[in-house]
Amino acid sequence: MRHSYIARQPILDSNKKTVGYELLFRDGPSNTFPVIDAEHATSRLLSDHFLTTHYATLGNKLGFVNFPYQSLINKVPTLFPANNLVVEILEDCPPTAELLEAVKEMAALGYTIALDDFVPSKEWKVFLPYINIIKFDIRVVPLQKAQIFIDRLSHSGIKFLAEKVETYEEFEQAKAIGFALFQGYFFSKPEMLERKSLDPDFLTVVQLVTEVSQQEIDYKKIEALISKDVTMSYKLLTCVNSSYLVSRKIESFKQALVYLGEERLRKFVSLVALASNRDDKPDYLYGLSIQRARYSELLIREVSSRIDPSLAFITGMFSLLDSLLDRPIELIIDEIPINEAVKIALTEGTGELGQVMALIKAYELAQWDTVASYCGELHLDQDVISKCYEDSVKWTSDLLAI
Template identity: 40%
Template sequence: MYGYVARQPIFNQQQQLIGYELLFRDGEHNAFPDIDPDEATSRLLSEQHLLFGVERITANKLAFINFAEDSLLYHFPTSLDPATTVIEILESVRYSSELMTACRELHEMGYQLALDDYTFQPEWQRLLPLISFLKVDIRQNAMDELPQLLRQLKGFTGKLLAEKVETMTEFHQLQAMGFHYFQGYFFARPEMLKHKQLGHHQMHLLSLIAEAAEPELDFDKLVQVIERDLGLSYKLLRFINSAYYARANPIQSLKHAMVFMGETELKKFIALVALSNLSVTDQPELLKMSIIRARFCDQLTKASGQLELQSSAFLTGMLSLIDALLEQPLEQVLAQLPLEEAIKSALLQQQGALGKSLQMVLHYEQADWRHYQQQANGTIDGQTDVRELYLDAVDWAEQLQQLS
């Protein structure tokens, strides 16, 4: 499953890049699909911004994003950073007092507004004090008529942006008329970007992993989330009734199961089950290795006497292969998870106490005994049977996979 977006650069008078207009696409044909504009905006935000961040697509330049009427009235833009977002009001939007109110509120929140395909109609004059960019389609306005039309904008303090500029001659003419910014095929055609897209179910599972990283779990909230997913509910009950949690009487209530497991073990369960359902790869060995690393990191941290770090160590080991499992760069995946910085530093730079535990696991996996011992000296008690800890992790992973 892939997500698509096109971006077309916008330049200033010196032909320096100042931002991109982001254009929703639903396939590789690089054309706007036949769908409602509000749906296009909603999908662009959910498929691009919520997963990867618009700032990555625009390289931290301004992002010009189209918004139709309903998405403006319902304040869809407020999930975006006002410092780097230009809210582009589509030409199909009808002027109304409700629109004026919504635009004023967005303006007061710090967003820059742009009027797309400005038609110089009188009803839009009232909105101009809130507008930072007026986009003028030069294919809809004759070049020799533009100077007269622009005189209607006396007192307008925003910037003029010319769209569909296709030649050097047009660029120079528009410069002379006072246009500040330019967009069109003369500079660049829309560039297609394609990336692996996570489905809604996978986004839901990522949120569960994030919940497992919280300092304190909200049991009631977790019950509400998990009980909506029959598969997760079933796995929780199987997990709690497995040999590792042997009980005289089986547990059947989700809340009862969570309380019995306790916060530390419940965090592990959430992370494990979410990860096992999140994977888009056809390599079950990667998932098994992630589980082994999670358990091994957890046990090494316990053996070093750092009991307060066990949950974080488990999560660090478990997420150490998430980039391979999701076929996404590690930095991008971690950016979506509100993990503590110690976990991120361990995963990205192998720094800190958690990073040291992860390094020991990696050295042990590779039979790099010299570097393993360097890390273990002064950390792991010499009486600890590390081989037994590793085999325990392997057995644990085997049993968990049988529960899947």
Template identity: 45%
Template sequence: MYAYVARQPILNRQQRTVGYELLFRDGEHNAFPDIEANTATSRLLVENYMAVGDDLATASQRTFINFPYDSLVKLLPLLLPRHKVVIEVLETCPPDDELFAAIRHLYKQGYTIALDDFDLHPAWQRFMPYVHVIKLDFIKLGCQRACDFVARHENRRLKFLAEKVETREEFEAARAAGFHLFQGYYFSKPELLKNRQVTPETLTTLRLLREISRTPVDFPRVERIISSDVSLSYLLLRYVNSAAHRTLSPIGNFKQALVYLGEEKIKLFVSVVAAAHASIRKPRELYILSLQRARMCEELARGSGIALNSDQAFLAGIFSLLDALLDKPLPKLLELLPLSEEVHNALLLRQGPLGDVLNLLDAYDNADWENTARYCQRLGMSEVQVANVYHQTLRWLASYQIPYQK
């Protein structure tokens, strides 16, 4: 399955692109689908910021993202790098105390706030000290009314964005009135982009949601659940090592990631991933095979006659099919993950002892008994050990699909 997003450029007074508004799509049809607004926002965040790194949709300039009321009061924008996004407060948001507190908090955290489709209602006045950009809809308000408003407030520190500019005459009028930014079909229609979806298993996500609802959160249990799903593993390591979290040294395992983020950020991470994929059908075969390979690598490392790190072996196994899952070249995906040189070389080059473990799995899966024997000898183990690990892993997989019981 694929993830879709449209982006429409935002230009300055010299008609140079300074950012893009990201618009959620769920198919090739370039129009907003019939989907609940908070679900659309969650999917947009996961599919364009957590899943594939700095892809075309989010590269270079800032991205403007629509946030409905529930997403704002839950502070979901905190998952994103503040220097790369502009938070658009949707016009459907009621200007109540909860929203005011959320906007003020996001402002103090350094985020840029924009009021989308601003309707000039006086109830928004108390928000103004915490707002950077006001977007005025030329179709909704009309060119003259929008321009008059900007002319009356040109001395404020605010920037004004003219959206849905359809003609050159409207652009010239908006620029003369003092607008700073411009968006609309006169400049460009939204451009549709797509990426492969990263979709955690439904059952795993439900188990994780239950765990983060406990007080206090049992981090070892959360770590076990995340490590059981290749997509969650990838998303977590991508997220914690993204531009939003610049650490002195990369974070390369789940335990470090959970400790670094802390309870509140983990709850945000899990909730947005769960909301993004609550209604998406997910193919199981590749996920199960990835988990099977991870478990076998871990157990083979423990039983090897040479010194092998079982945690590193697990990572090599769980990410060994990542290119098939995401339909992207493995070297490009691995650039986004802070894996050790040993794991990196094993996955890309099949070099080193971990490379031998992965080659052993391939040989065993293909009933290539000659190479199975060769890699067993190199790893200091017997073929009987490999067969035992394989059958133990199948039994483990069958039991692991059952949710944890309280």
């Protein structure tokens, strides 16, 4: 069983009373930030923490969580309760109009918004009416410079948090110039919390991603998949019952799916999918299987009106299961109720679905003579396959960049 590692560092008020914790993703017991993509780190933290061990980690305190740009644009924080989540906008997020709209919407829903490691600049001025907390790293912005900004916004209602407070003198100075919240080694180094991580069955995740990617979501299929996986069941009910949308406790999967709605359901599945990448496998294998799914779907629409595009999607999605699960594809396919044409395409490489899959593999390897040969057999224009490829890359990026 995989273990989840979360570091939490207390955030205190001027009386040294703990009001919350900043939650920091770790991928092992060393208590250092791992060298992984920020979006993946946030997804893992949210899935392993807010959808599983939430109350054991936070109690009744606030949870401060860093959100990279794309997860803010997609309003991932709205999957979680507004009453004890502080949405930290990472310092490397560009202050775009798109980000401003997302911040406005989340603020209107009651979320507490914080600017992390803030360095004053005129581009952020339009954001300030929607900001509740501004965090200054006092190693980067000296207390004297911070005081000018704090004085200027003294009537705004914004609270200021001093990060990297390392001595009693710094605490007293920060308090004197108007800081209300404090964080740093003077109070506590980040504390490591190790939990057993609840991971959903990988095949269930793959099937759920397949279902939520369809234009028309089949809620009966989604309910059937979730209900047979205890981890997905638990995370779904935790997610929905913590939502600002819910006024009474949700007890059935059907109720939960109705309350979640299509857009939030897609975000929930994408979040869990991205977070449940198998640790012993490269992340790109997982993303590539989804990209192949979309590419297959787009190509089959060009090739044949006889084949349901959803079968092409499944063929692409399952094309790397042998690598991901370390088992022969024939054994895996036998365990899944699957269309015969898909089965033949994956195990024998024949039929139009098999040809499309062979074309995709040749395209990925830049084997252009083979690509040209399959284009001839399938009556495909090479410009079309290039356009479909570009579309599949963008689609996969949008789906997983939660």
